Amino acid sequence: MRVSLFVTCLADQLWPAAGVGAVEVLRRVGCAVEFDERQTCCGQPAFNTGYRPEACSLARRLIEIFESSGADAIVSPSGSCTAMLHHYEQLFEDAGWRARARAVAQRTHELSAFLVNRLGVEDVGASFRGRLTWHDACHGLRDLGIKDEPRRLLRHVRGAELVELPPPGAETCCGFGGTFAVKYPEISVAILDEKVDAIERAGVDAVVSGDASCLMQIGGRLSRRGSSVRALHLAEVLASTL
Amino acid sequence: MRRSDEARREILSAIRENLTRSARGREPRGIAPGSAELGKPTADPGPAARGSKERGDVVSSFTEQLAAVGAQWTVVRGATEAAHALAGILTAAGARRVAGSDAPLVQRLVSGLGDGFVRESLEGLSRDGLFACDAGVTTAQWGIAETGTLVLESAREKNRLLSLVPPIHVALLSTSCICDSLGDALARVSRASHAITLITGPSRTSDIELTLVVGVHGPQAVHVLLLEEEP
Amino acid sequence: MTFDRHARAALADGQLRGALRQATTLFGERRQAALATAPDWEGARDRARAIKDETLLHLDRYLDEFSANAERAGARVHWARDAAEACEVIGRIAEQRGARTVVKSKSMASEEIHLNAALTARGIEPIETDLGEYIVQLAGETPSHIVVPAIHKTKRQIAALFAAKLGIELSDDVATLTGAARQALRRRFAEAELGVSGVNFAVAETGTILILENEGNARLTTSLPRTHVALMGIEKVIPRFADLEVFLQLLPRSGTGQALTAYQSLLTGVKQRPEDEGPAELHIVLLDNGRSRMLAAPVTRQSLACIRCGACLNACPVYRQIGGHAYGSVYPGPIGAVLTPQLFGLGRSPELPYASSLCGACRDVCPVKIDIPALLLHLRAEVVATRAGKQRALERLAFAGYAAVMARPRLFEWLVRAARMLRVMPPLGAWTKWRDLRPLAPRSFREQWRAGLSGKAP
Numbered sequence: 001m002r003v004s005l006f007v008t009c010l011a012d013q014l015w016p017a018a019g020v021g022a023v024e025v026l027r028r029v030g031c032a033v034e035f036d037e038r039q040t041c042c043g044q045p046a047f048n049t050g051y052r053p054e055a056c057s058l059a060r061r062l063i064e065i066f067e068s069s070g071a072d073a074i075v076s077p078s079g080s081c082t083a084m085l086h087h088y089e090q091l092f093e094d095a096g097w098r099a100r101a102r103a104v105a106q107r108t109h110e111l112s113a114f115l116v117n118r119l120g121v122e123d124v125g126a127s128f129r130g131r132l133t134w135h136d137a138c139h140g141l142r143d144l145g146i147k148d149e150p151r152r153l154l155r156h157v158r159g160a161e162l163v164e165l166p167p168p169g170a171e172t173c174c175g176f177g178g179t180f181a182v183k184y185p186e187i188s189v190a191i192l193d194e195k196v197d198a199i200e201r202a203g204v205d206a207v208v209s210g211d212a213s214c215l216m217q218i219g220g221r222l223s224r225r226g227s228s229v230r231a232l233h234l235a236e237v238l239a240s241t242l
Numbered sequence: 243m244r245r246s247d248e249a250r251r252e253i254l255s256a257i258r259e260n261l262t263r264s265a266r267g268r269e270p271r272g273i274a275p276g277s278a279e280l281g282k283p284t285a286d287p288g289p290a291a292r293g294s295k296e297r298g299d300v301v302s303s304f305t306e307q308l309a310a311v312g313a314q315w316t317v318v319r320g321a322t323e324a325a326h327a328l329a330g331i332l333t334a335a336g337a338r339r340v341a342g343s344d345a346p347l348v349q350r351l352v353s354g355l356g357d358g359f360v361r362e363s364l365e366g367l368s369r370d371g372l373f374a375c376d377a378g379v380t381t382a383q384w385g386i387a388e389t390g391t392l393v394l395e396s397a398r399e400k401n402r403l404l405s406l407v408p409p410i411h412v413a414l415l416s417t418s419c420i421c422d423s424l425g426d427a428l429a430r431v432s433r434a435s436h437a438i439t440l441i442t443g444p445s446r447t448s449d450i451e452l453t454l455v456v457g458v459h460g461p462q463a464v465h466v467l468l469l470e471e472e473p
Numbered sequence: 474m475t476f477d478r479h480a481r482a483a484l485a486d487g488q489l490r491g492a493l494r495q496a497t498t499l500f501g502e503r504r505q506a507a508l509a510t511a512p513d514w515e516g517a518r519d520r521a522r523a524i525k526d527e528t529l530l531h532l533d534r535y536l537d538e539f540s541a542n543a544e545r546a547g548a549r550v551h552w553a554r555d556a557a558e559a560c561e562v563i564g565r566i567a568e569q570r571g572a573r574t575v576v577k578s579k580s581m582a583s584e585e586i587h588l589n590a591a592l593t594a595r596g597i598e599p600i601e602t603d604l605g606e607y608i609v610q611l612a613g614e615t616p617s618h619i620v621v622p623a624i625h626k627t628k629r630q631i632a633a634l635f636a637a638k639l640g641i642e643l644s645d646d647v648a649t650l651t652g653a654a655r656q657a658l659r660r661r662f663a664e665a666e667l668g669v670s671g672v673n674f675a676v677a678e679t680g681t682i683l684i685l686e687n688e689g690n691a692r693l694t695t696s697l698p699r700t701h702v703a704l705m706g707i708e709k710v711i712p713r714f715a716d717l718e719v720f721l722q723l724l725p726r727s728g729t730g731q732a733l734t735a736y737q738s739l740l741t742g743v744k745q746r747p748e749d750e751g752p753a754e755l756h757i758v759l760l761d762n763g764r765s766r767m768l769a770a771p772v773t774r775q776s777l778a779c780i781r782c783g784a785c786l787n788a789c790p791v792y793r794q795i796g797g798h799a800y801g802s803v804y805p806g807p808i809g810a811v812l813t814p815q816l817f818g819l820g821r822s823p824e825l826p827y828a829s830s831l832c833g834a835c836r837d838v839c840p841v842k843i844d845i846p847a848l849l850l851h852l853r854a855e856v857v858a859t860r861a862g863k864q865r866a867l868e869r870l871a872f873a874g875y876a877a878v879m880a881r882p883r884l885f886e887w888l889v890r891a892a893r894m895l896r897v898m899p900p901l902g903a904w905t906k907w908r909d910l911r912p913l914a915p916r917s918f919r920e921q922w923r924a925g926l927s928g929k930a931p
Contacts, residue, residue: 012918019918050853054876066676142833177644177830182903185714190794220908249552251759260768375713389733402750406692425718440737445689449605451628452645460689
């Protein structure tokens with residue numbers, strides 16, 4: 001199985017362990033991984049802030065890049081960026097571009113969904129000692145329906161104990177929301193503090209998620225509040241063999 | 243009236259223009275309204291189709307729901323038992339001024355109440371008199387088992403105000419008139435009624451600190467006298 | 474930015490935040506429990522949405538059908554293009570019937586058009602009778618939640634308010650306070666010459682209007698006074714009498730977690746004989762006020778499917794923190810964020826579509842499956858395209874720059890490397906005031922890929 005990695009600009013520059021971990025895990029389960037260095041950003045920040053023409057131009061670019069790949073699947077360690085690719089179709093009036101967008105989207109999968117649903121794999125040979133809790137990143141959860149898959153994968157990690165977050169729960173937004181986090185920081189942090197309170201109540205060593213943006217938001221507040229709880233990307237945990 | 247006609251023309255025209263504009267665009271993907279047939283009734287096929295559901299089951303579902311929504315109920319067989327139950331309910335509630343609707347059965351029951359009660363008839367009851375009543379007695383045309391709801395139709399009886407203003411409402415309902423579902427009831431009510439009222443338990447509010455208070459503007463207590471069919 | 478200021482004030486109000494947390498959590502739990510008692514919840518949502526879609530696509534036809542049937546049953550139907558026209562119609566009716574006091578049951582549309590101010594200006598006293606609205610009216614405030622308008626007030630505040638305005642003794646007991654309101658309003662119901670209500674659903678097939686409630690004040694408002702005026706947005710119409718069932722399955726469960734509210738009044742025209750119970754006159758006012766505009770695109774048309782249940786408010790992480798007043802509109806929360814700019818113009822509230830993290834919880838709970846995030850994104854694009862928001866120049870520049878850089882991977886890499894070396898980061902005080910900022914990775918993914926992760930020699 002040939003996989004082309006859609007690493008995302010955020011992971012590339014700010015959380016490369018997510019990309020590195022994804023490569024490691026994909027290879028462990030028998031995939032050949034390619035990385036097209038022409039990729040940069042999927043355009044989500046522009047799209048979410050209302051800058052459609054800018055988002056469109058980046059979308060066209062990324063569609064062309066992935067079209068040129070003969071890989072069986074495009075895999076990304078980000079639910080929100082994968083969801084963005086799935087939204088590409090709606091960006092275009094032109095039927096031709098919509099068809100091309102649809103074709104690329106059909107081949108694009110978020111990492112946990114790819115492993116569990118496409119490859120049928122739940123045990124990726126990982127070991128990680130510690131108590132973990134999972135945060136459902138909103139786009140992955142609600143746009144892509146990813147809920148079960150990361151939990152199945154984490155439950156097979158040797159030495160890891162997975163606990164569910166107490167109310168308001170794993171499914172509640174972390175308050176990032178892209179530019180929302182800096183446009184309305186007080187509201188963003190108010191939402192975030194409820195999540196961080198729940199994480200601290202859970203008595204875990206780490207909070208794990210499938211989106212680097214959520215991890216930056218949650219991790220940034222955890223450290224500001226002096227917490228010892230770490231924020232880890234799913235790919236990091238799955239790649240771990242400690 | 244003329245201004246309203248003009249407004250009507252403009253509004254309808256604005257609607258048509260905007261719908262035409264939208265027809266030129268694309269439908270957004272994602273939300274498929276489903277293959278649901280419009281206007282199709284819900285899963286409940288109605289008692290006739292179901293056939294096998296026992297009357298007893300319907301009544302016990304109904305009374306279960308009545309209790310769940312905070313209404314009281316008593317099963318009675320025949321007018322004498324009903325009269326006795328009515329007197330008991332009113333006495334226990336300390337209700338003295340009682341008004342009955344124009345339904346013949348209600349008239350009989352209320353006029354049969356002893357001298358301990360002040361019996362008002364709806365005919366000639368002033369507004370002040372209505373507000374001074376402790377209890378209003380009416381029938382209900384239908385019951386809905388799935389929610390413990392009473393259905394009152396204005397075309398059949400003058401029950402609108404007596405089921406609303408006095409703090410206690412006593413409703414007589416024949417068990418043969420209990421429907422399974424809301425859809426069932428909606429299919430049975432007469433369109434000739436200019437007012438159809440669905441009543442599910444006493445009035446309530448949680449507007450202050452989300453604390454439930456039973457009995458606000460409508461009645462504080464609802465008693466249902468379930469008239470069982472003579473075998 | 475008013476929203477900014479109000480949101481910050483709300484966040485600083487510990488009591489409000491506690492009340493909101495409690496209310497939204499409780500309503501969420503009740504809703505969840507109520508879904509379990511619904512026969513085929515998802516099927517009901519789909520059916521209801523399909524009915525709404527069909528209706529909106531032929532709204533002109535259904536409105537005419539409703540109007541004709543309502544009038545055939547004895548009601549008078551008035552059409553109002555905007556708020557001023559609706560206020561004029563209702564004010565005139567009230568004046569012509571010599572109404573000095575008007576009792577009102579819950580109507581968001583009446584708040585939308587500022588009816589109370591219009592009546593007061595004519596020397597007519599409007600009296601809110603829904604307990605929460607009554608409290609808010611006495612306090613001279615606006616409602617902060619669709620279902621529980623006074624959720625932002627403690628019982629202590631309400632007790633003080635009642636002591637001052639109703640002359641009762643201070644009491645901590647909620648039942649006592651409620652009883653005081655009941656007492657005060659009872660006489661008003663008895664004496665009012667005119668009652669104004671909202672409409673939850675209007676049935677085209679029969680000309681019937683349906684009003685839902687728990688308190689009984691809507692029944693009193695619509696059955697005691699001689700004249701009843703029912704105000705409704707044009708989107709409230711549904712095709713068939715039988716359609717009421719699916720909406721009655723969805724609305725109470727979504728709004729308060731009840732299978733049914735205490736009362737539903739189905740009113741068709743007026744009584745046939747003068748000696749019958751009920752008002753002698755029913756006036757139905759059909760309000761456009763910007764709704765017809767929303768029909769112009771499929772994505773905006775779904776705004777009109779809203780049945781005003783309030784479920785999206787209870788699910789929204791933003792509303793939970795700031796409450797309804799911050800939105801500065803009669804319609805708060807997620808649905809408010811999309812209705813307000815559409816009804817009152819983007820220029821008036823260009824920041825509302827951005828006051829969301831786009832989490833989608835609202836879409837999950839909406840009984841008619843309105844895709845609020847899609848609507849928010851659409852409105853954001855409108856704000857940018859029409860330059861409706863202020864202070865956008867710097868942002869435009871930033872996004873133009875971002876697009877230019879992201880189209881050039883080598884430039885992108887070079888800029889990041891330069892920033893890393895010079896330890897330059899964009900001024901993100903809005904982030905760093907509360908959160909530590911993760912530094913740029915010493916080696917990006919692509920650098921590691923080139924250095925050997927690819928499997929090829931670097």
